[in-house]
Amino acid sequence: MKTAAVFKGFKLYAQVIVDIAHSQVDKIFEYSCPDTLKAGGRVKVPFGGRLIDGFVIGVSRTSSYPAEKLKPVAEVFDEEPAIIPECLELMNGISARYRVPKAAALRLFIPSEMRLGKVREAFKSYAVFTGGEAKLSASAKKQTQALEYLKSKGECGFTELCLSFGRGAVNSLVQKGVIRLEKRKVARNPFSGLPSSSAEKVLTPAQREALEKIENSEKTVYLIHGVTGSGKTEIYLNVIAREILKGRTAIFLVPEISLTPQMLMQLRGRFGEAAAIIHSGLSAGERFDEWHRLRSGEAKIAIGARSAVFAPLENIGAIIIDEEHDSSYVSESAPRYSTADIALMRAKYNGAKLILGSATPSVETYVKAADGEYGLITLTERVNKKPLPEIIIADMRKEVRRGNNSAFSLALREELDDTLKKGNQAIIFLNRRGYSRQVLCRNCGYVAKCENCDVTLTYHSEENCLKCHYCGTRYRMPAACPECGGVHILYSGTGTQRVVADLKNLFPSSRILRMDNDTVSGKDGHYNILKRFSSKQADILVGTQMIAKGHDFPSVTLVGILDADMSLHFSDYRSGERTFQLITQVSGRSGRAGEAGKVVLQTCAPENYILRYATAYDYKGFFENEIALRRATGFPPYSLICRIMVTSENDRAALEALKNVYFATEELRNANPAEFIFLNRMHSPIKKIQGKHRYQVLMRLQGKKLLESIYDIAVKFSTNDVFVYVEENPANLS
Ligand code: ADP
Numbered sequence: 001m002k003t004a005a006v007f008k009g010f011k012l013y014a015q016v017i018v019d020i021a022h023s024q025v026d027k028i029f030e031y032s033c034p035d036t037l038k039a040g041g042r043v044k045v046p047f048g049g050r051l052i053d054g055f056v057i058g059v060s061r062t063s064s065y066p067a068e069k070l071k072p073v074a075e076v077f078d079e080e081p082a083i084i085p086e087c088l089e090l091m092n093g094i095s096a097r098y099r100v101p102k103a104a105a106l107r108l109f110i111p112s113e114m115r116l117g118k119v120r121e122a123f124k125s126y127a128v129f130t131g132g133e134a135k136l137s138a139s140a141k142k143q144t145q146a147l148e149y150l151k152s153k154g155e156c157g158f159t160e161l162c163l164s165f166g167r168g169a170v171n172s173l174v175q176k177g178v179i180r181l182e183k184r185k186v187a188r189n190p191f192s193g194l195p196s197s198s199a200e201k202v203l204t205p206a207q208r209e210a211l212e213k214i215e216n217s218e219k220t221v222y223l224i225h226g227v228t229g230s231g232k233t234e235i236y237l238n239v240i241a242r243e244i245l246k247g248r249t250a251i252f253l254v255p256e257i258s259l260t261p262q263m264l265m266q267l268r269g270r271f272g273e274a275a276a277i278i279h280s281g282l283s284a285g286e287r288f289d290e291w292h293r294l295r296s297g298e299a300k301i302a303i304g305a306r307s308a309v310f311a312p313l314e315n316i317g318a319i320i321i322d323e324e325h326d327s328s329y330v331s332e333s334a335p336r337y338s339t340a341d342i343a344l345m346r347a348k349y350n351g352a353k354l355i356l357g358s359a360t361p362s363v364e365t366y367v368k369a370a371d372g373e374y375g376l377i378t379l380t381e382r383v384n385k386k387p388l389p390e391i392i393i394a395d396m397r398k399e400v401r402r403g404n405n406s407a408f409s410l411a412l413r414e415e416l417d418d419t420l421k422k423g424n425q426a427i428i429f430l431n432r433r434g435y436s437r438q439v440l441c442r443n444c445g446y447v448a449k450c451e452n453c454d455v456t457l458t459y460h461s462e463e464n465c466l467k468c469h470y471c472g473t474r475y476r477m478p479a480a481c482p483e484c485g486g487v488h489i490l491y492s493g494t495g496t497q498r499v500v501a502d503l504k505n506l507f508p509s510s511r512i513l514r515m516d517n518d519t520v521s522g523k524d525g526h527y528n529i530l531k532r533f534s535s536k537q538a539d540i541l542v543g544t545q546m547i548a549k550g551h552d553f554p555s556v557t558l559v560g561i562l563d564a565d566m567s568l569h570f571s572d573y574r575s576g577e578r579t580f581q582l583i584t585q586v587s588g589r590s591g592r593a594g595e596a597g598k599v600v601l602q603t604c605a606p607e608n609y610i611l612r613y614a615t616a617y618d619y620k621g622f623f624e625n626e627i628a629l630r631r632a633t634g635f636p637p638y639s640l641i642c643r644i645m646v647t648s649e650n651d652r653a654a655l656e657a658l659k660n661v662y663f664a665t666e667e668l669r670n671a672n673p674a675e676f677i678f679l680n681r682m683h684s685p686i687k688k689i690q691g692k693h694r695y696q697v698l699m700r701l702q703g704k705k706l707l708e709s710i711y712d713i714a715v716k717f718s719t720n721d722v723f724v725y726v727e728e729n730p731a732n733l734s
């Protein structure tokens with residue numbers, strides 16, 4: 001603790017949150033500090049006998065403790081505080097709303113590699129010609145050449161110069177004073193090789209009207225409900241451009257990492273280096289540099305998936321959430337924040353506009369727009385005036401009766417054939433990855449399951465193994481049934497690998513690409529597959545959810561949806577909404593440019609009302625029906641579904657905690673009987689994931705009144721062994 005002594009005698013006091021996300025140390029600690037320290041800075045402080053990282057959330061001239069009792073901070077990290085004043089306020093909001101320690105909220109605001117101190121700024125040495133003259137002997141050929149070269153350039157990289165002329169020669173020139181060495185910071189620029197696109201377009205009347213409405217009305221939140229291809233992106237870009245002109249900044253959120261390079265390309269095309277990207281696929285160094293470009297004000301637009309909502313931007317003028325209905329906008333780890341909630345907090349703080357966009361808004365969002373709480377902008381036509389693709393329904397029950405047991409209906413095969421003959425492209429969508437869903441013994445009915453998770457395994461033909469999609473464990477494919485020794489192993493269900501294999505049989509000369517979690521890796525994984533497909537290096541793209549959203553492939557004129565019912569059968573109040581969204585989104589990939597597109601939708605329930613509305617592109621009809629159903633049955637937005645999850649590797653401890661959590665919730669219900677519609681405790685549908693037993697207390701509440709008490713229960717019964725947490729309207733009830 002040598003440095004500590006240096007700071008002794010300072011008369012300023014820092015309020016510090018130590019970087020330990022634990023409720024027991026979720027307090028403000030005071031230290032004396034140098035008077036250059038600002039709120040938002042990071043420090044090292046003595047804590048419990050060691051030095052630990054901390055965040056300064058305030059500095060003051062007075063202290064609530066006797067000054068001589070306070071220890072001095074040991075080290076100050078940044079010249080400029082890492083955390084902007086707005087985020088200090090946001091910290092309080094998040095900590096109160098989601099009941100997490102302040103340190104856990106603060107961690108959201110800076111890249112993790114900055115906290116751990118692993119990444120540093122990158123520097124490069126330059127050799128610069130000083131303008132001086134040096135007497136070089138005739139024998140010093142290399143020096144002469146190096147000097148000539150440098151004179152002509154003015155400067156160049158030190159390493160490059162040494163490589164060309166030799167380190168000895170260069171060092172001599174440095175000694176003679178004709179070369180000066182300079183260390184400069186370099187920004188590691190992700191996607192710097194991306195071509196930029198998107199020249200400014202002449203806006204359509206509908207786009208212009210939308211912009212006027214956003215500019216001239218007083219609302220904070222706007223919903224742009226526009227059919228796929230209606231030019232929403234162009235509206236976003238113009239909103240951003242206006243804010244930048246006003247000297248303000250913007251955040252642009254997209255749901256999937258895979259969409260980011262495409263959007264970035266457009267943003268770079270329009271705004272150049274003013275756009276910075278934040279996402280988990282970047283290398284640590286890139287993330288660090290992009291973050292600093294935003295913090296320093298060099299970059300003014302942050303683009304990324306949900307974590308970009310925490311971008312260190314001041315004076316925000318607009319926050320855009322594209323595909324607002326997407327479930328990836330809810331965080332899956334504590335704090336389980338909703339991105340739109342955080343965005344709204346930031347929009348209010350900055351007096352900014354929050355713009356939500358979707359072709360299929362979530363029912364919860366649309367109801368607010370219909371009620372006038374949000375401004376509503378509706379775009380009913382595609383920019384190219386082309387009709388939305390025709391959706392042909394293929395009744396798979398009839399196919400089976402006709403003796404067609406394959407994954408492809410006759411209609412889809414014919415349309416595929418036609419598409420390929422015309423030299424166009426097709427997308428085949430299905431929900432499952434892998435070769436087939438299950439491996440089943442025909443003799444005894446044995447189904448292969450994961451040892452750590454209560455889920456069935458999926459066969460992957462490329463590696464000839466079984467994989468657990470929850471924990472990633474691989475298992476050898478059994479030659480015989482481990483239960484009965486039977487050798488008739490059946491593969492049931494169809495996965496992406498299987499579809500590719502079947503397609504190769506049906507269309508041997510076609511070139512097929514597959515995109516799912518197994519084929520995609522690294523930050524460029526998505527981008528590379530999409531690039532190959534869009535440059536027509538393949539005819540058919542087979543994929544899962546990943547290919548459903550956002551992509552703009554002009555040559556795609558056919559989309560096949562193999563199992564439209566898959567998501568209909570989940571016992572979840574949102575399954576109808578999900579199905580509608582999925583069909584609309586996937587269909588939207590067809591016929592985006594010149595030729596009209598088609599969609600073949602395969603189903604075993606063609607009479608289902610969700611499918612009827614989806615095939616007619618009737619969002620309003622779907623919404624009216626759905627909201628009436630939710631009102632009648634008391635489901636969100638007319639109630640709040642809350643789940644307290646109790647998980648532990650120790651089954652007994654989990655059960656004990658479950659009992660306590662349930663009793664505490666019951667007490668809450670006894671005190672507030674009118675607030676509860678439903679309350680029960682049970683095993684979670686998936687009883688075990690990654691070795692952790694899972695139980696839940698499930699409840700349906702009239703509203704948010706008791707939320708705080710429910711979060712308190714979770715905090716109270718969390719221990720080192722048992723993890724207890726709350727989910728609000730969970731997207732996934734597994
Ligand atoms: P959305 O985001 O609503 O699905 P996009 O913004 O991707 O729609 O627009 C669909 C297509 O129309 C894109 O190829 C886009 O470049 C083009 N486009 C959008 N606005 C215009 C415009 N004003 N003039 C010409 N083309 C446009």
Ligand code: ZN
Pocket residue numbers: 450451452453468469470471472473690
């Ligand atoms: Zn597993």
